[in-house]
Amino acid sequence: MLSERRLEVLRAIVQDYVGTEEPVGSKALTERHKLGVSPATVRNDMAVLEDEGFIAQPHTSAGRIPTDKGYRLFVDRLAGVKPLSSPERRAIHNFLDGAVDLDDVVGRTVRLLAQLTRQVAIVQYPSLTRSTVRHVELLSLASARLMLVLITDTGRVEQRMIDCPAPFGETSLADLRARLNSRVVGRRFADVPQLVQDLPESFESEDRGTVSTVLSTLLETLVEETEERLMIGGTSNLTRFGHDFPVMIRPVLEALEEQVVLLKLLGEAKDSGMTVRIGHENAHEGLNSTSVVAVGYGSGDEAVAKLGVVGPTRMDYPGTMGAVRAVARYVGQILAES
Amino acid sequence: MLSERRLEVLRAIVQDYVGTEEPVGSKALTERHKLGVSPATVRNDMAVLEDEGFIAQPHTSAGRIPTDKGYRLFVDRLAGVKPLSSPERRAIHNFLDGAVDLDDVVGRTVRLLAQLTRQVAIVQYPSLTRSTVRHVELLSLASARLMLVLITDTGRVEQRMIDCPAPFGETSLADLRARLNSRVVGRRFADVPQLVQDLPESFESEDRGTVSTVLSTLLETLVEETEERLMIGGTSNLTRFGHDFPVMIRPVLEALEEQVVLLKLLGEAKDSGMTVRIGHENAHEGLNSTSVVAVGYGSGDEAVAKLGVVGPTRMDYPGTMGAVRAVARYVGQILAES
DNA sequence: GCTGGCACTCGCGATGACAGAGTGCCAGGC
DNA sequence: GCCTGGCACTCTGTCATCGCGAGTGCCAGC
Numbered sequence: 009m010l011s012e013r014r015l016e017v018l019r020a021i022v023q024d025y026v027g028t029e030e031p032v033g034s035k036a037l038t039e040r041h042k043l044g045v046s047p048a049t050v051r052n053d054m055a056v057l058e059d060e061g062f063i064a065q066p067h068t069s070a071g072r073i074p075t076d077k078g079y080r081l082f083v084d085r086l087a088g089v090k091p092l093s094s095p096e097r098r099a100i101h102n103f104l105d106g107a108v109d110l111d112d113v114v115g116r117t118v119r120l121l122a123q124l125t126r127q128v129a130i131v132q133y134p135s136l137t138r139s140t141v142r143h144v145e146l147l148s149l150a151s152a153r154l155m156l157v158l159i160t161d162t163g164r165v166e167q168r169m170i171d172c173p174a175p176f177g178e179t180s181l182a183d184l185r186a187r188l189n190s191r192v193v194g195r196r197f198a199d200v201p202q203l204v205q206d207l208p209e210s211f212e213s214e215d216r217g218t219v220s221t222v223l224s225t226l227l228e229t230l231v232e233e234t235e236e237r238l239m240i241g242g243t244s245n246l247t248r249f250g251h252d253f254p255v256m257i258r259p260v261l262e263a264l265e266e267q268v269v270l271l272k273l274l275g276e277a278k279d280s281g282m283t284v285r286i287g288h289e290n291a292h293e294g295l296n297s298t299s300v301v302a303v304g305y306g307s308g309d310e311a312v313a314k315l316g317v318v319g320p321t322r323m324d325y326p327g328t329m330g331a332v333r334a335v336a337r338y339v340g341q342i343l344a345e346s
Numbered sequence: 347m348l349s350e351r352r353l354e355v356l357r358a359i360v361q362d363y364v365g366t367e368e369p370v371g372s373k374a375l376t377e378r379h380k381l382g383v384s385p386a387t388v389r390n391d392m393a394v395l396e397d398e399g400f401i402a403q404p405h406t407s408a409g410r411i412p413t414d415k416g417y418r419l420f421v422d423r424l425a426g427v428k429p430l431s432s433p434e435r436r437a438i439h440n441f442l443d444g445a446v447d448l449d450d451v452v453g454r455t456v457r458l459l460a461q462l463t464r465q466v467a468i469v470q471y472p473s474l475t476r477s478t479v480r481h482v483e484l485l486s487l488a489s490a491r492l493m494l495v496l497i498t499d500t501g502r503v504e505q506r507m508i509d510c511p512a513p514f515g516e517t518s519l520a521d522l523r524a525r526l527n528s529r530v531v532g533r534r535f536a537d538v539p540q541l542v543q544d545l546p547e548s549f550e551s552e553d554r555g556t557v558s559t560v561l562s563t564l565l566e567t568l569v570e571e572t573e574e575r576l577m578i579g580g581t582s583n584l585t586r587f588g589h590d591f592p593v594m595i596r597p598v599l600e601a602l603e604e605q606v607v608l609l610k611l612l613g614e615a616k617d618s619g620m621t622v623r624i625g626h627e628n629a630h631e632g633l634n635s636t637s638v639v640a641v642g643y644g645s646g647d648e649a650v651a652k653l654g655v656v657g658p659t660r661m662d663y664p665g666t667m668g669a670v671r672a673v674a675r676y677v678g679q680i681l682a683e684s
Numbered sequence: 685g686c687t688g689g690c691a692c693t694c695g696c697g698a699t700g701a702c703a704g705a706g707t708g709c710c711a712g713g714c
Numbered sequence: 715g716c717c718t719g720g721c722a723c724t725c726t727g728t729c730a731t732c733g734c735g736a737g738t739g740c741c742a743g744c
Contacts, residue, residue, distance in 0.1 A: 036408060059569040100413060142487065143485050143487060145483055145485055145495065147483055147497075149480065149481060155481065155497065157483065157495055157503070159485075159493065165495070165503060165505045167447070167497070168447075241603060242603070243599050243602075243603065244599035244600040244602075244603055246599070247595060247596040247599065257445050258585040259583065261584070262580035264582075265580070265581065265582055
């Protein structure tokens with residue numbers, strides 16, 4: 009077990025390194041922090057911390073920098089979540105309140121988060137899996153061509169074209185529309201399949217083919233759209249990465265372009281509470297020198313999606329976590345209201 | 347006027363510089379290209395080209411690199427558009443054919459373009475300005491709450507919530523829906539306002555308020571959505587920029603994050619034919635060291651939106667132009683079919 | 685267990701020498 | 715008049731050297 013003072017030394021190292029981007033030595037530490045001991049003592053502590061793998065020296069006789077393990081300890085035991093300043097709070101409200109639709113909410117959120125944390129922000133669209141159906145609409149575009157529109161409680165709209173096997177009259181259409189809605193409105197996506205299972209049977213035989221087609225398209229949409237979408241922003245903050253960034257930035261940009269990678273990244277985050285993944289804790293290689301701070305957000309108690317930021321392992325964890333949490337909460341509220 | 351050979355020298359310089367990324371000297375030129383003259387002669391030609399401002403030397407006694415003006419001449423007079431290879435053509439078809447909806451088409455296009463050109467791709471969503479209305483749908487969500495869904499011929503769907511001033515019956519709703527559609531379906535957005543102008547008058551006085559609200563929301567949607575959306579991709583290709591890229595890349599990433607900037611950028615491109623903007627020809631400062639190749643695309647003869655790529659001024663213009671044009675054509679076809 | 689002192693290591697920046705690439709110019713040849 | 719070969723010059727990039735400063739590890743003493 010590490011003594012109280014050693015932890016204090018680690019905290020000081022992390023804080024200074026995050027601030028200066030330069031390896032921090034024993035003398036500088038005692039000057040900037042009131043540790044109440046001499047540099048020599050700090051050196052001994054540092055030697056221990058290095059043995060334990062919490063810090064490392066880039067070269068012999070340079071200062072120390074925290075390792076991933078060091079950051080981990082810092083996040084878990086030494087750092088709290090820094091609450092936002094009230095101007096920052098106000099900024100969140102002002103910025104998000106003007107949103108007109110879901111795309112807008114997500115877009116604003118991503119920009120806001122990037123700006124607050126000065127890092128790359130990722131916001132997942134509210135997942136359809138846990139959503140409920142607000143409305144299903146069927147439109148007749150041509151005699152044998154329908155359009156299916158699905159509206160969710162999170163304000164998302166999906167549409168699909170349907171080519172019917174046979175012409176489908178307006179009355180049948182109205183009938184199907186009404187029955188469909190009475191069964192699925194307010195229900196969760198997951199429950200829809202069994203709720204509509206027997207619908208075709210109640211129609212005239214000539215219409216059954218079309219009804220089945222419509223239903224299968226609907227179910228397909230539900231499944232397909234569970235593949236979530238997301239939006240990212242603030243990539244220009246990557247230039248803040250460090251001096252050696254040409255080599256670091258490439259794999260990160262590449263990872264950010266792969267939606268699949270990002271979805272997996274967010275997926276790995278815990279459903280509730282904040283998740284911080286540091287450096288090599290990230291499964292994806294390209295992100296081995298980055299940290300990810302992610303949290304779920306949702307309109308009710310349940311998280312419907314996640315959002316977070318990606319930045320250098322050398323980041324201001326308390327501040328970042330504070331911003332991420334605050335934004336997530338407020339987005340949740342916005343969604344609940346709309 | 348520049349002699350034939352001088353132009354040939356310029357072409358050789360551009361080609362070599364694009365290939366090697368290094369200032370090209372007279373000796374290297376005569377070795378790699380069969381100019382039929384000695385290095386000394388080429389030196390004289392280079393001196394002239396430099397006087398005219400087509401090439402420059404980074405430092406005294408270094409090789410020459412093309413200036414923006416040099417690239418301009420190259421593009422205008424020396425380079426054709428390189429047709430794609432047939433594997434590339436096939437790739438386009440394979441890649442775009444599987445698209446299921448508009449988002450998907452745009453998403454695939456942007457990825458494809460980034461991959462083909464190895465540069466940053468920008469694809470504008472088909473503009474609603476020149477689009478026509480395929481269908482307008484009105485749904486009643488609650489007694490005094492409606493949802494308006496607008497479907498365009500390019501497959502785009504927009505929805506808006508409407509809070510009615512007074513409850514609105516199902517019959518009135520069906521009535522409004524029918525009349526609205528009979529008037530606007532197949533019409534251009536620009537024509538819609540006058541087509542629906544007198545609609546409220548034909549309704550009962552108690553419903554007029556709601557009808558007006560619906561109409562104004564519809565018109566608002568038409569206008570608002572003329573602010574076009576776009577999608578970008580391939581930002582990791584920015585790392586290919588050059589050696590001095592840390593300083594170049596930052597403003598570019600920043601510019602790419604500003605949709606407004608990009609829309610203006612595409613807006614500056616000619617409506618028909620391909621537009622190439624080189625270096626300082628771009629109005630936006632951050633893009634002064636990049637070139638933009640853009641072209642309109644559309645489902646019919648008319649361009650409904652634009653797409654293009656952003657890359658270093660030192661880019662393979664013929665190849666890039668070929669790829670951009672080919673992709674634009676094929677996307678146009680896809681849109682026309684759907 | 686903390687502290688001050690001391691010798692040692694190592695990275696970094698400045699300096700200078702050097703090779704290589706490229707230029708401009710000039711005199712001579714076709 | 716235009717092209718060519720030759721030559722002197724300039725500049726960059728690289729490499730080795732060197733001294734400084736920061737930082738460490740260890741040890742003896744309190």
